[in-house]
Amino acid sequence: MLAELKGLNEECGVFGIWGHQDAANITYYGLHSLQHRGQEGCGMVLTDGKNLTGVKGEGLVTEIFTSEKMQGLSGHAAIGHVRYATAGGGGYENVQPFLFNSQSGGLALAHNGNLVNAAQLKDQLEAQGSIFQTTSDTEVLAHLIKRGGFADLKTRVKNALGMLKGAYAFLIMTETEMMVALDPHGLRPLSLGKIGDGVVVASETCALDIVGAQFIRDIEPGELVIINEEGIHSERFAHATQRSMCSMEYVYFSRPDSNVDGINVHTARKNLGKQLALESVIHADVVTGVPDSGVSVAIGYAEASGIPYEMGLIKNRYVGRTFIQPSQSLREQGVKMKLSPVRGVVEGKRVVMVDDSIVRGTTSKRIVAMLKEAGAKEVHVCISSPPIKNPCFYGIDTSTQDELIASKLSVEELRELIGADSLTFLSVEGMVKGIGRPYADGGQCLACFTGQYPTEIYPATEPVSENLTVEEVKLGAN
Numbered sequence: 001m002l003a004e005l006k007g008l009n010e011e012c013g014v015f016g017i018w019g020h021q022d023a024a025n026i027t028y029y030g031l032h033s034l035q036h037r038g039q040e041g042c043g044m045v046l047t048d049g050k051n052l053t054g055v056k057g058e059g060l061v062t063e064i065f066t067s068e069k070m071q072g073l074s075g076h077a078a079i080g081h082v083r084y085a086t087a088g089g090g091g092y093e094n095v096q097p098f099l100f101n102s103q104s105g106g107l108a109l110a111h112n113g114n115l116v117n118a119a120q121l122k123d124q125l126e127a128q129g130s131i132f133q134t135t136s137d138t139e140v141l142a143h144l145i146k147r148g149g150f151a152d153l154k155t156r157v158k159n160a161l162g163m164l165k166g167a168y169a170f171l172i173m174t175e176t177e178m179m180v181a182l183d184p185h186g187l188r189p190l191s192l193g194k195i196g197d198g199v200v201v202a203s204e205t206c207a208l209d210i211v212g213a214q215f216i217r218d219i220e221p222g223e224l225v226i227i228n229e230e231g232i233h234s235e236r237f238a239h240a241t242q243r244s245m246c247s248m249e250y251v252y253f254s255r256p257d258s259n260v261d262g263i264n265v266h267t268a269r270k271n272l273g274k275q276l277a278l279e280s281v282i283h284a285d286v287v288t289g290v291p292d293s294g295v296s297v298a299i300g301y302a303e304a305s306g307i308p309y310e311m312g313l314i315k316n317r318y319v320g321r322t323f324i325q326p327s328q329s330l331r332e333q334g335v336k337m338k339l340s341p342v343r344g345v346v347e348g349k350r351v352v353m354v355d356d357s358i359v360r361g362t363t364s365k366r367i368v369a370m371l372k373e374a375g376a377k378e379v380h381v382c383i384s385s386p387p388i389k390n391p392c393f394y395g396i397d398t399s400t401q402d403e404l405i406a407s408k409l410s411v412e413e414l415r416e417l418i419g420a421d422s423l424t425f426l427s428v429e430g431m432v433k434g435i436g437r438p439y440a441d442g443g444q445c446l447a448c449f450t451g452q453y454p455t456e457i458y459p460a461t462e463p464v465s466e467n468l469t470v471e472e473v474k475l476g477a478n
C-alpha cells in the first residue's frame with residue numbers, strides 16, 4: 001500500500017561508505033534507493049580525513065542534493081540518512097545525520113529506529129547539564145558518547161550503546177573512523193557490502209545493488225563494526241538477545257528487491273499470499289494487489305488459489321509531495337490522484353483485493369468503494385498480516401492505539417466499515433510461516449499484532465537509573 005495514504009510509515013534509512021573517492025555520489029544513489037523509508041528529509045556528512053562537512057534539508061534526495069550542492073562535497077567516506085518525521089517531530093534541526101563539533105574533533109550520527117528510553121536518558125542528561133539542539137531521540141547517543149570523557153572513542157561508544165533500549169541501526173563517523181552498530185534484538189535490518197576496496201553499509205540490500213556493491217553479510221544484533229584506515233574490525237557491545245526482526249519489513253516497508261536477513265522480500269510476500277489463499281475460501285474471478293507491496297502478495301495468492309491475477313489497480317507514480325491536493329468537493333466528484341481502478345479488469349467481476357495491512361481503515365474503505373464504482377460485483381479484501389492492535393515503539397509510526405481501528409472493532413465490524421463483501425486477515429502463525437525465517441521461534445517482532453514487545457517499554461516519566469553509570473560490556477572481539 002502507499003505509505004502516504006495508509007498512515008503507517010517507516011522512519012528512516014541509513015547508508016554509509018568508507019574508502020571510496022566518489023563517496024558523495026555513491027551515497028546519493030544509495031539514499032535515493034532508500035527513499036521509500038523516509039521522504040521528509042535527508043542528509044549526508046563526508047570526511048576527507050581532516051574535516052567533516054555535510055548537507056541536509058527537508059525534502060526528497062533529488063530535491064536536497066542538487067548538482068550545485070553535490071559539487072561542493074568531497075571526501076573518501078560518508079554517512080547518509082533519509083527520514084520520515086515522527087520521533088521528535090519534523091523540522092530542519094531533526095534532519096540527520098547530526099553533526100557535532102568539539103575541541104576533540106567532530107562526530108556525525110545517523111540512526112534508523114527508535115529508542116524507548118530516550119526520554120528518561122534525556123531527563124537525566126539535562127539534569128546533569130546537557131543542552132539538546134534537537135527533539136530527536138538520536139541526539140541522546142551523541143551526549144552519552146561525549147560524556148565518556150577522555151576514554152578512546154570505541155570505549156565511549158560501547159558504553160553509550162549499553163545504555164540504550166529499543167531499536168537502532170546507528171552509523172557514527174569521525175574524521176578518521178566509522179562505526180556501525182545494531183541493537184541487541186536486531187529489530188532493524190542493516191547490511192554490509194564491499195565496493196572495490198571500499199566498505200558499504202545500508203538499511204537494505206537494494207542500496208548495495210544500486211551502487212554496484214557486493215553483499216558481504218548482515219550486521220549481527222549487538223555488534224559494533226569499526227572501519228578505519230587499518231581495515232574493518234568487529235566487536236560486540238552487548239550479548240545478542242533473541243533476534244526480533246520487524247515483521248513489517250517483510251510485509252510492507254522494504255523494497256521487494258531487498259533481502260532482509262537473508263530472505264528476499266518479494267518471495268516472502270508471495271509466500272504470504274499463498275498462506276492467505278490457504279486461510280481464506282473465496283469464490284472470485286480475479287485477484288488484484290494494491291501497489292506496491294500488495295502486488296507480490298496477490299501473485300502468490302493467485303498461484304495458490306488458481307484465481308487469475310490481474311492488474312486491477314494502478315498507482316500514479318508522478319504524484320509528488322508538492323502536488324496540489326484536490327479540495328473536498330473535487331474529491332467527492334471523484335478526482336483520484338494516487339490510485340485508480342482498471343475498469344476493464346474489474347467490471348462485472350468478483351474481485352479479491354489484496355493489501356498488506358489496515359491501520360485506520362479509511363484507505364481500505366476508499367479502495368473498496370473505488371473498485372465498486374468501477375463495476376466490481378463483489379470485493380473480497382485479504383490482508384497479508386494479522387490485525388494491527390498495538391502501537392509500535394521501535395521507529396514505525398503506527399499512530400496511537402486509539403487510531404488503530406483493529407484495536408476497537410471486530411473483523412466483522414471492520415468488514416462492514418470498509419464496505420467489503422468479506423475480510424480476511426492472515427493469522428500470526430500464517431505470517432510467520434509465510435515469511436519463513438530460519439528460527440525455531442520465528443526470530444521476529446510481532447508486537448503490533450500480539451502486544452508482546454521484545455524489549456522493556458518505559459513509561460514516559462520513569463527514570464532509567466539514578467546515575468547513568470553502566471559498566472562496559474566486556475565480551476571481546478568476534
Ligand code: SF4
Binds near residue numbers: 395447
Ligand atoms: S511492533 Fe510491529 S512495526 Fe514495530 S518493530 Fe515490531 S513488528 Fe515492526
